[in-house]
Amino acid sequence: MRSLCVRVPTRETEKVRRFLASKNLLAPLKIKRCGDYVLIPVRESVHGFEICEDDFEPLQVTSQKVGSFDIVGDVAIIKSAADRDLNKIIRELEKRKNVKKIALDRGIQGEERVRYLELVKGCSLETMHREYGIRLKVDLSKVYFSPRLATERWRVVQRVKDGEAIFDMFAGCGPFSILIAKYRKVTIYACDINPHAVAYLKENIKLNKVEGVHPLLGDVRDMARLVPPVDRIIMNLPHSSFKFLDMALNKIKKDGEIHYYEILPEKHNRREDLQNFARKIGKDVEILETRKVHGYAPGVSLYSFLLRVK
Numbered sequence: 001m002r003s004l005c006v007r008v009p010t011r012e013t014e015k016v017r018r019f020l021a022s023k024n025l026l027a028p029l030k031i032k033r034c035g036d037y038v039l040i041p042v043r044e045s046v047h048g049f050e051i052c053e054d055d056f057e058p059l060q061v062t063s064q065k066v067g068s069f070d071i072v073g074d075v076a077i078i079k080s081a082a083d084r085d086l087n088k089i090i091r092e093l094e095k096r097k098n099v100k101k102i103a104l105d106r107g108i109q110g111e112e113r114v115r116y117l118e119l120v121k122g123c124s125l126e127t128m129h130r131e132y133g134i135r136l137k138v139d140l141s142k143v144y145f146s147p148r149l150a151t152e153r154w155r156v157v158q159r160v161k162d163g164e165a166i167f168d169m170f171a172g173c174g175p176f177s178i179l180i181a182k183y184r185k186v187t188i189y190a191c192d193i194n195p196h197a198v199a200y201l202k203e204n205i206k207l208n209k210v211e212g213v214h215p216l217l218g219d220v221r222d223m224a225r226l227v228p229p230v231d232r233i234i235m236n237l238p239h240s241s242f243k244f245l246d247m248a249l250n251k252i253k254k255d256g257e258i259h260y261y262e263i264l265p266e267k268h269n270r271r272e273d274l275q276n277f278a279r280k281i282g283k284d285v286e287i288l289e290t291r292k293v294h295g296y297a298p299g300v301s302l303y304s305f306l307l308r309v310k
């Protein structure tokens with residue numbers, strides 16, 4: 001596959017790869033050796049590097065584990081599998097009655113966090129997922145969705161009281177918003193920058209016959225002005241939540257709660273960072289809870305922080 005790439009001396013491969021990964025610029029293709037240099041495929045031109053173009057092979061889904069997969073509706077997404085085990089896993093999945101489509105996970109890309117999925121069975125990635133009594137229609141090739149957050153979403157519902165105003169800043173196809181609206185009488189402003197996500201969110205509102213959810217299509221930085229002060233904010237953009245924290249702290253009412261998610265290494269000081277940042281902009285934040293939601297990569301996990309703004 002043809003792709004843009006950065007050309008760096010071999011000894012700098014890991015440093016540059018990590019930098020590009022942190023900026024979400026890596027293309028899901030194999031890094032290529034070229035004499036004393038490597039070519040690292042990227043999604044767009046990167047300032048400060050030598051940029052060229054070349055052909056690359058797709059990444060293999062590899063890990064030390066025999067294999068792991070997620071089921072979303074009738075789609076099985078193979079997240080990791082050693083090459084030698086891949087066919088075995090596919091055969092096993094094909095035996096499951098609930099699995100009609102199978103795809104290989106080649107990684108998440110872009111601001112819209114859409115999964116790059118390679119279909120090995122079936123012809124579309126639109127599906128209907130069920131969790132905690134709601135139905136969510138979503139096309140996994142166009143919109144981010146993770147079934148691994150189902151318990152987390154349910155935990156959030158438990159904290160919500162009738163009458164609350166809620167801002168779901170990165171709503172996707174609506175898993176948090178729809179679930180909350182199903183079980184509580186609330187007003188929810190559900191924002192997403194991805195037009196496909198908002199289209200599915202609107203469809204899911206109708207499908208579940210829920211009231212009080214107001215979809216907002218656009219960058220949350222622009223859409224926030226349409227949202228009044230709220231009692232609760234959900235920040236599920238785990239690679240870049242910190243960038244949006246000031247906006248959330250300015251939008252939350254006194255004694256309101258923020259559900260903040262971030263992917264972090266095992267050793268981190270995020271509790272302190274969050275409190276220090278809030279103090280800097282004149283807010284007093286209490287951290288009611290910190291939890292590891294699930295593993296993400298070796299030594300890295302998705303964490304949830306529950307913040308109360310005093």
Ligand SMILES: C[S@@+](CC[C@H](N)C(=O)[O-])C[C@H]1O[C@@H](n2cnc3c(N)ncnc32)[C@H](O)[C@@H]1O
Pocket residue numbers: 111112113143144145146149169170171172173174175176191192193194197218219220221236237238
């Ligand atoms: C990790 S997904 C979470 C989606 C949903 N909350 C869920 O649990 O499935 C993050 C979402 O934020 C959206 N997003 C990213 N940057 C955004 C921005 N600046 N403004 C609004 N939405 C944004 C993406 O399109 C994506 O759907």
